[in-house]
């Protein structure tokens with residue numbers, strides 16, 4: 001390898017990154033890849049190509065948005081077409097109407113929509129809306145649920161918060177921390193107790209937990225949240241940043257047939273470009289500025305480039321068997337992983353729904369964040385590292401989700417299964 005090319009190897013870039021960025025990265029989970037993160041040269045379909053010359057089968061998929069895989073040709077075409085027409089107008093475009101109509105046609109709770117630029121912004125706004133609408137201050141959330149990186153729900157969160165053990169981030173005012181009540185996932189008694197005794201503006205929940213590994217809701221838990229929030233006039237917010245358009249076109253609310261008051265979306269609806277959205281009942285959404293006085297604004301809100309990528313992605317999901325392929329890949333890989341792990345003499349469990357799953361070693365049932373914390377994180381990381389060496393990239397953290405896409409063909413799935421059998425037999 002020539003000397004010039006050598007300077008661009010991941011190891012060298014990482015040295016520069018450590019000087020430029022806190023912890024070397026711009027989002028903490030990326031630093032969980034050891035000894036240093038690989039740097040990507042390009043991506044296509046199910047593959048990432050690193051600057052070190054390795055081809056990786058990707059099961060992280062940008063942490064969820066890429067349900068069609070990388071650089072899907074139709075989405076790419078639509079992005080390029082939009083680039084030719086400009087990418088920021090500072091005034092409305094037809095594209096925002098088209099994407100909003102698509103979302104409204106599929107997501108049962110969607111009556112009105114506000115586009116923002118990340119899932120973080122979306123949940124922050126949904127919480128503000130719940131507070132503005134009810135004139136109450138407290139929010140109830142669940143241990144291990146992650147709703148983004150703002151102050152209002154960054155307490156007992158999952159994802160990198162758990163990975164790096166920052167259960168309460170410093171910098172959040174105590175007065176804000178005191179507005180957040182935390183219950184265990186799947187624990188309705190806790191929710192009932194707090195709703196009955198306190199004035200709670202809203203209950204925010206990941207209808208499937210995707211930030212503590214994958215943890216499934218009991219149907220009665222979601223039904224109960226709906227009934228209790230109605231009884232106590234509290235706003236039910238489904239954070240569908242991961243599950244929206246992943247569990248199917250109608251998201252988790254369609255899958256479980258429980259309709260919240262507000263829904264936050266992100267990831268897939270932007271086709272891989274930055275996005276967030278709050279949607280829900282007209283009566284609540286109409287409190288947003290300029291119609292009401294719950295403030296939100298954004299230079300990049302509903303920018304036409306993201307709108308174009310989102311519309312194209314949903315069009316593909318509507319008109320092809322993309323979900324079938326992604327779900328089949330996840331089912332087959334999870335089943336083979338189960339086969340492999342069953343030959344070992346330790347406890348384990350695999351939680352899966354549609355195109356998302358995660359495995360936990362050392363525990364036979366995971367129904368809340370406490371269970372997930374008991375899993376053998378070190379063994380998980382070991383498996384991640386060994387798979388990476390064989391060209392398969394699963395999340396570097398136990399507290400993330402393994403995602404599949406419509407680019408994960410039978411051939412790619414078989415390569416993955418081979419690698420899994422090899423790795424599990426060695427541990």
Ligand SMILES: Cc1ncc(COP(=O)(O)O)c(C=O)c1O
Nearest residue numbers: 118119120146147148239241242
């Ligand atoms: C359920 C959930 N809500 C909110 C967020 C925040 O989204 P973003 O990273 O786009 O700010 C994420 C992921 O990061 C998420 O998984």
Ligand SMILES: N[C@H](C=O)CCC(=O)O
Nearest residue numbers: 027029063159160211400
């Ligand atoms: N779990 C997070 C979002 O879903 C992962 C994304 C990140 O923190 O960079």
